[in-house]
Amino acid sequence: MKKSILLLALFVLVMGSSCKKEQIVPNRTIITTLSSGNWIKLNGGKSYTASINMPEIDNYFNDYGGVLVYVSFENGTYEQIPQVYNGVSYSYLTRSGQIVIEIQSSDGLAVISPPGSIKVKIVLIESI
Template structure:
């Protein structure tokens, strides 16, 4: 009878050690690029009516389709010197649509007026933050 009492304990001794979970974490650091665009540096495309600025970013050369590219623009305080926050692009601000396109060598920030408004470039310098987030794709 006592052997039947020890049987569950014996089985637990074999089962519990096999229940340990092993987790492997891979940490890949992101890369942040800050870039300042002065008011006189914006180009203007007469055919589309869009202001644009091209940022050469060779760091995008190794970016794959599973990686993340996040672009944000600094919104400045009333004094125009201190960034209050960074806001993700694309966005609409003061009747202007800010959007971004990129390939493996450059990133372009475009400004276009919305609802028929004319495009207006910023009157002060603008800080652009580009964050490259590598990712391991799982199929």
């Protein structure tokens, strides 16, 4: 009798510990537009930056979450950055409360013009 209780307890313990609980957290997608007036010239026009306010990115999310950024120069076609497009290198950085998009010539030496109006798609990926 004791053996069967012990075997039953062992079976329950093994089965209970093998169950995997999953928590699915949905991503958030935000689409915004940067106009030509959003860009700040740096280095005599060799680079530009534009900031996007993102209150969704707090200190915790900035440390543990994930951010993907895409830009659209044409209607509905998004390209993930970092990216080189028409000789201009696009990159970004995140900090609490904002995303900063940076552009410069692909060789880092030429003077460039900021793009016209572009759509920016931001995907925020939660991490638990």
